[in-house]
Amino acid sequence: MTPGRRPVMEIAGIDQRLIGWQSTRRRQIEDALPILTAEYEERQGHPPGEQAAYGLACQAADRTRSPKRKELRSLSQLRAAWRDSASRAYGADVVAGLAERARGAVAAIWARVRPVVDVSLPEH
Known part of the structure; x- marks a missing residue:
């Protein structure tokens, strides 16, 4: 650093x-x-x-x-364009492997955190 x-x-x-x-x-x-x-x-x-x-x-x-784009794109449109661009540049297998590792990391984090919502708490 x-x-x-x-x-x-x-x-x-x-x-x-x-x-x-x-x-x-x-x-x-x-x-x-x-x-x-x-x-x-x-x-x-x-x-x-x-x-x-x-x-x-x-x-x-x-x-x-x-310059900024005139037309706005949704997050799903952006993600599809990024996936397509990366797949063309480096292969669908590289992109799929990255997505699989990311999903695995998310699952591991959620398994440890397990968010809980207590609906019995009064609102303030």
Whole structure:
């Protein structure tokens, strides 16, 4: 972990190819950031400090963001499109394996948590 930065968490068992498939925004920002940093250094005569570097990262994110879609899609439409895209890129077996691992993890968590609703408690 880098001091002063948020920790990066990783979910075990996620195929790295799928992670890369969904990381295009990060790559776009990482490609834009050195250009903005060089421009900053040329203007200011020194490398950016922590706050300026954060501001440059925000600028890189803003400049590389594509326009918002005009038509809204439901969550089920988005999920179907993501599944189709991932299946075309890496195979339906990779996507099905990920979905199966996720369902197994959810089942294991629910088996330990077992939520209980007590309907006899008075409302406040």
